[in-house]
Amino acid sequence: MKIAFVGKGGSGKTTLSSLFIRHLAAAGAPVLAVDADINQHLGAALGLDEAEAAALPSMGDRLPLIKEYLRGSNPRIASAETMIKTTPPGEGSRLLRVCEDNPVYDACARPVELDGGAVRLMVTGPFTDADLGVACYHSKTGAVELCLNHLVDGRGEYVVVDMTAGSDSFASGMFTRFDITFLVAEPTRKGVSVYRQYKEYARDYGVVLKVVGNKVQGQDDLDFLRAEVGDDLLGTFGHSDWVRAMEKGRPPRFELLEDANRRALRVLRVAADATYELRDGERYTRQMVHFHLKNADAWGNARTGVDLAAQVDPAFVLGEGVVAPA
Secondary structure, X not given: OEEEEEOOOOXXXXXXXXXXXXXXXXXXXXXXXXXXXXXXXHHHHOOOOHHXXXXXXXXXXXXXXXXXXXXXXXXXXXXXXXOOOOOOOOOOOOOEEOOOOOHHHHHHXXXXXXXXXXXXXXXXXXXXXXXXXXXXXXXXXXXXXXXXXXXXXXXXXXXXXXXXXOOHHHHOOHHHOOOEEEEEEOOOHXXXXXXXXXXXXXXXXXXXXXXXXXXXXXXXXXHHHHHHHHHHEEEEOOOOHXXXXXXXXXXXXXXXXXXXXXXXXXXXXXXXXXXXXXXXXXXXXXXXXXXXXXXHHHHHHHXXXXXXXXXXXXXXXXXXXXXXXX
């Protein structure tokens, strides 16, 4: 299952995505965790120290390798240089699978040991001083989008992506790449403002959007969220001494997370698993192509010097049964 965590800055989306990743790992599920927020905090939330987090390889810096591998023998893609973040797979493209070993994971993913298991972690890489004035941070998150376009996952496999704060993910089609999106919202007017933006933007794309209330302290907070988001409210998280200890770099064993918050994590997993039956490979591929053509017309054709519409393989549908070249 492909799962996104979104929310405004400071909402706690990285903390909750890290808790969900720990929850899955403790259950023995295979997990690929991706930090697609340009403010890179997921590694630390998963227990890495500053040096370990800083040493994680940047996907943005390895984009040429990613493109060359994913291109495979696809005859519609003349060279890796002509691939952009929205380039869809076709006959001959290489695909990524959660549990395999491949050159992309070798270059970009690192194992993170957690209570009861381990996960693979990939990060976009931070927006540095060298990027100021010469690069857009979406060029870094584009590596994530390209990988998601070529990633096949099955039942019981999880790809958890901590997204850029706010509504910036709508700058591309990446918001349609997920089976379910968890929007983390505090019980405040500002806290639910991103929800309204997401709800409006995603309305025409079949995005499954559920709100997870965070920092909920009592019935009044719960009533506020129910009034603002209605049936989209999936569950809530309250105060957590476990999280406070984790933020100090001294997390207890995960099994000691408060019972109420453990139950909330189980609710999230049940909701994610339920969306497996809603999968539609043709719609997923059609949306991928839609955003590729939009990006091609807006800037891609001019930047690459080729007609990127020709990269679209009209007979290709991404799904679990697709066999990609070795």
